[in-house]
Structure formats: structure tokens, C-alpha cells
Amino acid sequence: MAVLEMQRIGICAMKKDRKKLLELLQQKGVVEIDAHVEEDEVFKKMDTSSSRNIFEKNAQAAERALEILQEYVPEKKGMLASLEGKALVDARSYDSVIKRQDAIMSKARQLVSLSRQIAENKANIQKRENQIEALEPWKNLDVPMNFMGTRKTEGFVGTVSELMNTEQLYAAVTQAVPDVDAFFAEVISTDRDQTYLCVICGKKDAPVMEEGLRSIGFARPSQIGSLLPADRQEQLRGKREALIQKNEEIISQIAAFAEARRDLELVADYYRVRLDKYEVLGGLIQSKSTFLITGYVPKRDGESLKQELDRNFTLSVEVTDVEEEDIPPILLKNGKLAASFEGVVESFGLPGKGEIDPTAIMAWCYIFLFGLMLSDAAYGLMVFLACAIVLKKFPRMGEGMQKSLRLFMYCGISTLVWGVLFGGYFGDVVDVVSRTFFGQQVTIKALWFVPLNDPMKMLVYSMLFGLIHMFLGLGLKAYMLIRDKKYLDCFCDVGLWVIFLMGLILMFLPSSMFASISQMYFTFPPAVNTLAKAMAIGGAAGICLMSGRDNKNFALRIALGAYDLYNVTGWLSDVLSYSRLLALGLATGVIASVINSMGSMAGSGVVGAIVFILVFVVGHVLNLAINILGAYVHTNRLQYVEFFGKFYEGGGRPFNPFNMKTKYVDIKEEN
Amino acid sequence: MLGQLGGVYALLGAAVAALLAGIGSAVGVAIAGQAAAGVVTEDPAKFSKVLILQLLPGTQGIYGLLVAFVTLSKTGLLGGSMAAIDVPTGLMILAACLPIGIVGLISAVNQGKTSVASIGIVAKKPEQFGKAMLFPAMVETYAILALLVSILAVNSIPV
Numbered sequence: 001m002a003v004l005e006m007q008r009i010g011i012c013a014m015k016k017d018r019k020k021l022l023e024l025l026q027q028k029g030v031v032e033i034d035a036h037v038e039e040d041e042v043f044k045k046m047d048t049s050s051s052r053n054i055f056e057k058n059a060q061a062a063e064r065a066l067e068i069l070q071e072y073v074p075e076k077k078g079m080l081a082s083l084e085g086k087a088l089v090d091a092r093s094y095d096s097v098i099k100r101q102d103a104i105m106s107k108a109r110q111l112v113s114l115s116r117q118i119a120e121n122k123a124n125i126q127k128r129e130n131q132i133e134a135l136e137p138w139k140n141l142d143v144p145m146n147f148m149g150t151r152k153t154e155g156f157v158g159t160v161s162e163l164m165n166t167e168q169l170y171a172a173v174t175q176a177v178p179d180v181d182a183f184f185a186e187v188i189s190t191d192r193d194q195t196y197l198c199v200i201c202g203k204k205d206a207p208v209m210e211e212g213l214r215s216i217g218f219a220r221p222s223q224i225g226s227l228l229p230a231d232r233q234e235q236l237r238g239k240r241e242a243l244i245q246k247n248e249e250i251i252s253q254i255a256a257f258a259e260a261r262r263d264l265e266l267v268a269d270y271y272r273v274r275l276d277k278y279e280v281l282g283g284l285i286q287s288k289s290t291f292l293i294t295g296y297v298p299k300r301d302g303e304s305l306k307q308e309l310d311r312n313f314t315l316s317v318e319v320t321d322v323e324e325e326d327i328p329p330i331l332l333k334n335g336k337l338a339a340s341f342e343g344v345v346e347s348f349g350l351p352g353k354g355e356i357d358p359t360a361i362m363a364w365c366y367i368f369l370f371g372l373m374l375s376d377a378a379y380g381l382m383v384f385l386a387c388a389i390v391l392k393k394f395p396r397m398g399e400g401m402q403k404s405l406r407l408f409m410y411c412g413i414s415t416l417v418w419g420v421l422f423g424g425y426f427g428d429v430v431d432v433v434s435r436t437f438f439g440q441q442v443t444i445k446a447l448w449f450v451p452l453n454d455p456m457k458m459l460v461y462s463m464l465f466g467l468i469h470m471f472l473g474l475g476l477k478a479y480m481l482i483r484d485k486k487y488l489d490c491f492c493d494v495g496l497w498v499i500f501l502m503g504l505i506l507m508f509l510p511s512s513m514f515a516s517i518s519q520m521y522f523t524f525p526p527a528v529n530t531l532a533k534a535m536a537i538g539g540a541a542g543i544c545l546m547s548g549r550d551n552k553n554f555a556l557r558i559a560l561g562a563y564d565l566y567n568v569t570g571w572l573s574d575v576l577s578y579s580r581l582l583a584l585g586l587a588t589g590v591i592a593s594v595i596n597s598m599g600s601m602a603g604s605g606v607v608g609a610i611v612f613i614l615v616f617v618v619g620h621v622l623n624l625a626i627n628i629l630g631a632y633v634h635t636n637r638l639q640y641v642e643f644f645g646k647f648y649e650g651g652g653r654p655f656n657p658f659n660m661k662t663k664y665v666d667i668k669e670e671n
Numbered sequence: 672m673l674g675q676l677g678g679v680y681a682l683l684g685a686a687v688a689a690l691l692a693g694i695g696s697a698v699g700v701a702i703a704g705q706a707a708a709g710v711v712t713e714d715p716a717k718f719s720k721v722l723i724l725q726l727l728p729g730t731q732g733i734y735g736l737l738v739a740f741v742t743l744s745k746t747g748l749l750g751g752s753m754a755a756i757d758v759p760t761g762l763m764i765l766a767a768c769l770p771i772g773i774v775g776l777i778s779a780v781n782q783g784k785t786s787v788a789s790i791g792i793v794a795k796k797p798e799q800f801g802k803a804m805l806f807p808a809m810v811e812t813y814a815i816l817a818l819l820v821s822i823l824a825v826n827s828i829p830v
Contacts, residue, residue: 344801346801347798347799347800347801347802348801348802452741455822455823455826456823459819459823576816577812579815579816579819580812580815582819583734583815583818583819583822586737586822587730587733587734587737590736590737590740590741591733591736591737593740594736594740597749626726626729626730626733629723629726630730633723633727633804633808634808634811636801636804636805636808637805637808637809640801640805641805641809
């Protein structure tokens with residue numbers, strides 16, 4: 001349980017070594033390099049943006065190529081593939097990829113251009129299809145679309161925006177051009193809002209006819225070709241087929257690149273790593289022949305890093321303790337169990353300056369409370385086994401995932417223990433099965449008591465656990481204050497509160513109100529009762545006087561103290577908040593027994609057993625899922641609000657070392 | 672006849688608990704789900720996070736079910752042999768079921784709205800998931816308090 005102590009590191013080395021040195025630092029991955037350093041007369045930053053652009057482009061091209069491969073030749077992955085983590089690649093094949101990087105990049109570029117061709121072809125296929133679609137109404141026309149007439153006649157091919165059949169068309173045309181006596185009109189087809197038609201008349205009547213047709217809303221089509229519409233459609237279909245064919249060929253070409261996948265992954269990571277290096281390089285200040293690196297290094301790595309650097313380069317390394325005004329980044333260091341719970345602390349906020357790392361203590365509270373909320377032996381066993389098996393099977397899964405699974409594994413054990421204490425095994429499945437199928441009820445006795453039968457007892461214990469949890473938080477606050485030698489603060493902000501609250505609790509325990517709620521009777525000797533009153537009053541008076549001690553104005557000081565005393569309502573609501581331990585524990589058990597009794601409704605016998613098994617599996621999986629979610633959320637809440645609220649603020653900056661940030665593979669280090 | 676009316680009231684209580692709390696959760700989960708679906712269209716990788724947030728307002732329905740079940744088993748309806756319940760006892764059971772019903776309904780709807788806001792946090796700052804989860808969980812506290820009162824009351828009414 002600790003926040004790792006950080007030290008400042010300053011390196012001044014020869015410029016000719018800079019790339020080698022950065023590579024070494026990147027491989028070690030223990031230094032966080034300051035990003036913002038001021039330039040001065042002698043030391044200037046170098047512009048690396050052009051090389052960075054090239055690396056960025058190459059990395060993107062390789063990643064794009066991988067996406068293309070994934071799209072057209074998907075890698076077969078199991079359901080749990082996301083748990084496998086990054087593949088481990090030995091340094092030799094990494095080096096060989098670096099040597100072949102140009103060849104691999106040309107493959108990547110080919111893939112990108114192939115996929116661009118596919119996209120273009122697809123656009124063209126769509127275009128052809130639209131054209132075919134547009135010709136659909138014309139396909140019964142037996143003259144070309146651009147038919148203007150013969151030697152003696154004039155043709156009009158087009159649409160009117162009115163629905164009519166051939167008779168109506170004749171009537172409309174006759175009405176529009178009463179003087180023309182010989183013409184031919186035909187409706188080709190109609191759709192929702194247009195009529196497609198063709199009208200032919202003698203050459204001499206053409207101008208009149210055109211005028212007349214326009215008056216009924218005639219318009220020539222936008223797509224005009226010299227082929228018969230049906231032939232044109234056929235031609236377009238042929239082109240479309242050719243394009244589809246072509247795309248299939250391209251896809252099979254892409255498939256041939258499938259074995260380059262691993263190379264592409266390596267090369268993408270390689271460029272990302274180099275990009276990082278050049279970003280750091282661009283941030284360094286350099287003189288004519290030297291350069292400077294400043295940053296943070298964890299104390300445990302400082303000395304060995306210094307030695308290694310001294311051995312390999314001509315340089316000057318300085319490792320010093322952090323100054324008072326520095327705000328070092330935070331790196332947590334915990335044992336295996338506690339480390340699984342670092343994620344919970346991280347998502348609240350890493351320890352701020354001067355705060356302790358609460359992970360280890362919180363981890364035990366977390367396990368305790370989570371188990372209490374889920375509290376079913378069978379569920380606990382299932383969660384434990386599932387997590388343990390997955391952890392065993394995928395040793396290389398990502399660190400974050402591994403930590404959360406381990407968290408649930410430990411919580412599963414605690415759930416198992418609480419389940420045994422409370423007598424929950426899939427709710428009451430033993431009772432139900434024995435009663436329904438074997439005619440005789442067997443009950444596994446709870447080791448402690450059954451909360452459903454005695455909810456008041458459980459409630460009182462929930463609040464007791466809550467009080468212990470919160471006093472623990474207060475204790476940690478006292479620890480931090482004592483460590484910083486703020487004894488007065490420790491006495492006023494923690495001691496007085498403890499006295500005050502203990503007094504209140506001791507006064508409350510023997511009261512008739514508590515007895516009626518909990519059915520527990522406490523009688524203290526009168527001396528204790530007097531002591532309780534004295535503690536409560538003394539504590540309250542102390543808080544009143546001392547809370548606002550920074551204030552010179554006495555009236556204001558008392559007012560602030562009284563306001564602080566009002567926080568006792570906060571304590572009350574915090575304690576009540578732990579009643580969720582009871583509520584969630586009951587929810588698991590009650591829903592489980594609802595499922596069991598639903599399953600047993602079909603009675604005994606073979607059919608009954610089948611129904612029971614079906615209901616049992618579906619129901620309990622659902623119940624488990626929803627209650628794990630509930631227990632997770634509410635345990636987090638109890639930690640964040642009730643526990644951390646007493647002593648912890650967070651707000652630390654995570655340690656972000658300069659290292660190999662790879663996306664696809666991990667490179668095995670050579671020793 | 673009047674004697675049987677007590678049982679009707681008791682059953683009404685169980686129904687109110689499951690009904691109102693269930694409606695609340697359905698509404699809450701639905702509005703949170705709409706927001707979650709929007710986030711997933713933009714970034715499918717956030718699915719599991721927004722799913723958790725969507726499910727948070729679902730617990731009130733479970734609390735309602737819990738109280739309804741405790742009530743039903745207390746009155747013996749589940750076992751098939753209903754206890755004789757007089758009218759005052761029936762009304763008492765009904766009253767005991769009201770807190771989780773009503774608080775469950777209102778808190779679930781509002782928790783749903785808070786979940787929507789938290790889903791917004793996850794959409795923009797997925798690393799703040801821990802904090803985002805807290806806001807809806809705060810609303811739920813009151814449903815838990817109501818559940819507690821309902822359970823304790825139902826449990827301590829002599830039948």
C-alpha cells in the first residue's frame with residue numbers, strides 16, 4: 001500500500017547519442033519526460049514535425065490496411081478472443097520487420113488503393129443501377145429514347161405529370177390541338193405521379209403539336225440515348241455485372257495479402273513507437289552538441305537507470321528528490337490482491353499530494369461489502385470459478401481486464417462465505433428441490449442467521465458494519481494528520497468527532513427506541529450513561545468551539561462550529577445508507593426463491609424436472625447478472641461516498657512514462 | 672364476506688408495489704436505453720459501459736417485486752392457503768406496500784434521467800465512468816430507504 005516515491009531526473013548528454021538514448025529510455029519505460037520546457041538563448045527545441053508527419057501517415061496507412069483486411073478477409077476469432085490480449089513477439093522478428101518496412105508499407109499502400117478501387121466500383125455499380133431503374137418505365141417503348149421522328153413524321157417522347165390511359169391521352173391531345181387531325185399517341189407506362197408517353201404526328205403539324213403538348217405539361221426525359229430502352233438496360237446490366245466481377249477479383253487479391261497481417265501489425269506499432277519518440281525528441285531542448293532531458297522517475301528505478309545510462313553513454317545524470325512545490329505524478333504500488341482494486345481508486349481519482357494510497361484497506365472493505373450484498377454461496381462459487389478459469393486460460397489478457405476479473409474473483413470468495421453464513425444456495429433451491437422432487441424438505445442451516453427471517457437483526461448489523469467502515473475512514477484521516485504532525489487538527493477534526501459520535505451511540509443503545517427497533521436490550525451501568533452524556537455534550541461543545549478555529553472573529557467561529565456540528569445529520573444519513581446491504585442481500589435471496597418456486601410449479605416427475613431446470617438456468621443467470629451489477633455499483637458507492645468522503649479527495653495525476661505504447665503486439669525483451 | 676375483503680387489500684398492496692415500481696423502472700430503463708443506443712451508434716466500444724448505466728434504474732422494479740413477494744408469502748397466497756386477514760390488517764399491509772410503490776415509481780423515472788446525463792459523460796469522457804456511475808446510484812438511495820420501510824413494515828404486521 002503505497003504511492004511510489006518519485007524523484008526528479010535530469011540528463012545532459014551528447015547530441016549524437018540522442019536517438020540511442022531515447023530508445024533506451026523508451027524500452028525501460030520508467031521515466032515521465034516533462035512535456036513543456038522553456039527554450040532559452042543556447043538551448044532550442046528541434047522541429048521534428050516533418051518526420052512525425054511521415055510516421056503518422058505510415059502508421060495510419062498500416063492501420064487502415066489492417067482494417068481493410070479485417071473487412072474482406074476477417075480473422076476467425078472466438079467469443080473470448082478479446083480476452084487474449086496482445087500477442088507476444090520476439091525481438092528478432094520485430095527487427096526483421098523493421099528491415100522490411102518499405103516492402104510492408106508498399107503492401108499496405110496497395111491494400112489501400114485496392115480498397116479505394118472497390119469503393120469506386122461500388123459507386124459505379126450504384127450509378128448503373130440508378131440508370132437501369134430510371135429506364136424501367138420506358139422499357140416497353142419500341143423506338144429509341146432520342147426518337148425525333150421519321151422523314152415525314154415528328155416524334156415526341158416524354159412525360160406528363162398527370163395520370164392517364166391511352167384514351168384519356170387521345171382526348172387530352174385532341175382537346176389541346178383540335179386542328180391536327182392525324183396523330184398517334186401511346187401511353188408507355190404510368191407510375192405514382194407520371195405518365196410516360198409517345199406521340200407521333202406529321203411534320204407540318206409538329207410546332208402546333210409541341211405547343212399543345214406543353215400546355216398539358218409535357219416534358220422530355222433527362223436521359224436520352226440512341227438505343228432502345230430495353231437494349232440500353234441490357235447494356236447497363238452487363239456493365240454492372242462486369243463491375244461486380246471486378247470487385248470480386250479485387251477482393252481475392254486482397255485475400256492474398258492476409259498473411260501480411262502480422263507484419264502490418266508490427267509495422268503499425270513500430271511507426272507509433274517511433275512517432276512517440278520523435279514527439280519527445282521535439283520537446284527536448286538542445287544546444288549545439290548537447291541536449292537536456294528532465295522528468296520524473298520512481299525512486300526504485302532511479303539508481304539502476306542512472307548506472308545503465310552511465311555505462312552506455314557519455315553523459316551526466318542527476319537524480320534528486322522532488323522539491324516542495326513540485327506535484328509529482330502518481331504511480332501506485334500494491335500487493336497482488338490490493339492491486340486488483342487499483343482500478344476502483346483510479347476511477348475515483350488517484351491520491352492527491354500528501355494523501356495516502358487507500359487501495360489496500362479499501363480492497364478488504366470492498367471484498368467484505370460486495371460479498372455481503374450478493375451473499376449466495378452458489379453464486380459466489382460460480383463467480384469465483386468463472387473468473388479463475390478465464391484468468392488461467394488467458395494469461396496474456398490486458399492488464400485492466402485482468403485486474404477487474406481478479407477483483408470479481410476475490411469478491412466471489414467473499415460472496416461464498418457470506419452465502420454459507422446466511423444459508424443461501426441459489427436462494428432456497430435445496431428446500432424447493434427436496435420438497436418438490438423427493439417429498440421431504442431438507443434445509444441447509446445457515447451458519448449465522450437467515451436475513452429474510454430476521455431483517456431487523458440484519459439491518460442493525462448492516463449499520464454496525466457501516467459505522468466500522470466509516471470510523472476506519474476517520475482513522476485514516478487521523479493517521480494522515482498525525483503523519484503530517486498536525487496534532488491539533490487531528491484532535492479537533494477527528495478526536496472530537498469520535499468522542500461526540502461515541503457518546504451519541506452510547507446514549508442511543510439503551511434507549512427504548514433502539515430496543516423496539518432491534519429487539520436488542522442494552523443496559524449500561526449508570527456511570528456509562530453519564531459518561532455517554534458527558535462525551536456527547538463535551539464533543540459537541542468542542543466541535544462548536546474548535547471547528548472554526550482559523551477564524552479570528554469569535555462569533556463567526558462559534559457559528560462555523562455550529563454549522564459543522566450540523567454534519568451529524570450527514571453521519572446519520574451515511575449510516576442509513578448502509579441499509580442497502582440488507583436491501584441488496586434480500587433482493588438476491590428473494591428473487592432466487594421466486595425463480596425456484598416458479599420452477600417447481602410444474603410439479604414433480606420428468607416434465608416437472610425439465611421445466612425446473614429450464615427456469616432454474618435462465619432465471620439464475622439473469623438474477624446473478626443483475627445482482628452482480630447491483631452489488632458492484634453499490635459497493636463502489638459506499639466506498640466513494642461514505643468511506644472516501646471521510647478522508648480522501650483524490651485529484652492526483654497518473655504517471656505517464658515514456659515507453660513503447662504498442663497497439664497490436666508486445667515485444668519480448670531480450671536479456 | 673367482509674373478512675375476505677382484508678385479503679383483497681393485502682393483495683392490492685402487493686400489486687401496488689410490483690406495479691408502480693415496475694412502471695417506474697420500465698420508464699427509467701427505457702429513456703436511459705434510448706440515450707445508450709445513441710452512444711453505441713457513434714462508438715460501439717462503449718456498449719458495456721452504457722449498458723450498466725442503462726440498467727441502474729431497473730432495480731426499483733426488483734425492489735417492488737421483492738416487497739410483493741414478501742407480502743404474497745406472508746398472506747399465504749403463494750402457498751395456496753390464504754390466511755384469514757381482517758380489513759384493518761389488510762389495509763395495514765396495503766399501506767406498508769405504498770412506500771416502495773410510489774417512491775420506486777418516481778425515483779426510477781428520475782434515476783433514468785440521471786442515467787441519461789451520465790451516459791452523456793461516458794460518451795464524452797469514458798475514463799470518468801466511475802464517477803458517472805455514482806450520480807444515478809445517489810438517486811437509488813431513496814428507493815432503498817423506501818424498500819426498507821416497506822419490508823420492515825410488512826414483516827412486522829402480525830397476520
